[in-house]
Amino acid sequence: MSNADHWLKYLTAEGVVVAQSRVKGDWGIEMEQREGTYFHFLAQGTAYFSLDGQPQIKLQPGDVVVLPQGATHQLRSAPQSKVASFADFVRNIQALYSKEPDATIVVCGSFGIDRYMVMPAIKSLPPSIHLQAESNGATAPIAELLKQLRSEVENARMGGKMVVRNLLSTLFIYILRQWSESETAEAGSWFFAMQNRHIAKALACIHQKPGNDWSLDNLAREAGLSRSLFAQQFRESVGETPYGYLTRWRLGIAAQLLAQTDLSIEQIAQKVGYRSEYSFNRAFKKARGRTPTKERERRLSPENGPPIAIV
Incomplete structure (x- = not known):
């Protein structure tokens, strides 16, 4: 892969x-x-x-x-x-x-x-x-x-x-x-980060196992870097902190699960690494402006399907 x-x-x-x-x-x-x-x-x-x-x-x-x-x-x-x-x-x-x-x-x-x-x-x-x-x-x-x-x-x-x-x-x-x-990715960009074997390994961990209890220490360990050097390289190349990236990725996976599965809100929260439905609801609403329940209703609404306009 x-x-x-x-x-x-x-x-x-x-x-x-x-x-x-x-x-x-x-x-x-x-x-x-x-x-x-x-x-x-x-x-x-x-x-x-x-x-x-x-x-x-x-x-x-x-x-x-x-x-x-x-x-x-x-x-x-x-x-x-x-x-x-x-x-x-x-x-x-x-x-x-x-x-x-x-x-x-x-x-x-x-x-x-x-x-x-x-x-x-x-x-x-x-x-x-x-x-x-x-x-x-x-x-x-x-x-x-x-x-x-x-x-x-x-x-x-x-x-x-x-x-x-x-x-x-x-x-x-x-x-x-x-x-x-x-094309050659510019330094300090996400694609450049994917070419850094240390940061790419940490990103792979986040992408493949968003439900793990990731901390800065164990992500740095997976990347093969010291805690401080990993945090510095991650922010410089990806453009945000490891925790910020992890949170956004988790909520993105959660949004897909809300639209594509019948899993309960609690089950989705656990799958993406939240220990309680309450903390998941709070994080989701803060990041996306609506609760997981409202997000599911919006995504499943027939009116939300992408139309095709032919001129």
């Missing part, structure tokens, strides 16, 4: 296709900064992607751009095309819609990631990730996934929403893997 596998095992990225647009002529969209991780997939034609402070990128068919932190960005038909807000673009889409075989087709969406759980990793990623369809063989699985995504969005079939959610989850993992294997 590689350093990141024990983390990816628990990662879910169920998402939503916000819009699939078939357009021709002069057009442009600006999406303002918003919380979330977004993507644009160019299925056909060409488009230009812009992010403040970075060179404009020409997108070719099969290219995908991911915005891990939801940074403000623009997508346009030509380098100097004027942009409208995403809401205005969707409102006026009929004027741009084209059935012509050479129309540009863009699929836009977001990944429904548990940001509480994976925040250190998301912060470690650059503002945008551009994966080119024809760059090398490593992107072939991503290209195939995107073809499937486009097919599911365009054709309303039984189980389509479930298939789209699964495709997006797999797509995000492929994108993370592709980026981590092709």
Whole structure:
């Protein structure tokens, strides 16, 4: 098992296709900064992607751009095309819609990631990730996934929403893997920490056994470092204390168990390392703003399922 596998095992990225647009002529969209991780997939034609402070990128068919932190960005038909807000673009889409075989087709969406759980990793990623369809063989699985995504969005079939959610989850993992294997992680980032064998071992302990009674001393022992050196290296590389990371990971696993199992609140509390239901409830509400019971109700609500909007 590689350093990141024990983390990816628990990662879910169920998402939503916000819009699939078939357009021709002069057009442009600006999406303002918003919380979330977004993507644009160019299925056909060409488009230009812009992010403040970075060179404009020409997108070719099969290219995908991911915005891990939801940074403000623009997508346009030509380098100097004027942009409208995403809401205005969707409102006026009929004027741009084209059935012509050479129309540009863009699929836009977001990944429904548990940001509480994976925040250190998301912060470690650059503002945008551009994966080119024809760059090398490593992107072939991503290209195939995107073809499937486009097919599911365009054709309303039984189980389509479930298939789209699964495709997006797999797509995000492929994108993370592709980026981590092709880029050098910056010092002081989560991906850099995963390359430090001492810190990576402690992270693996937390990820794989969140219910253990972990203390700073026994995590340092697992990492093979002194207590003080471990605490220093962990904070410098991960960006928070070992206890802070452990708490957030435990509550992330708990949130998944609330949504995916029928276990009682007390049973979930024990599974993620809390000695009492009371202490678990208090920690969960402090971190996430709602009790475990309310979180379960929210996640299981039919209205909370990610819709698919096709434009």
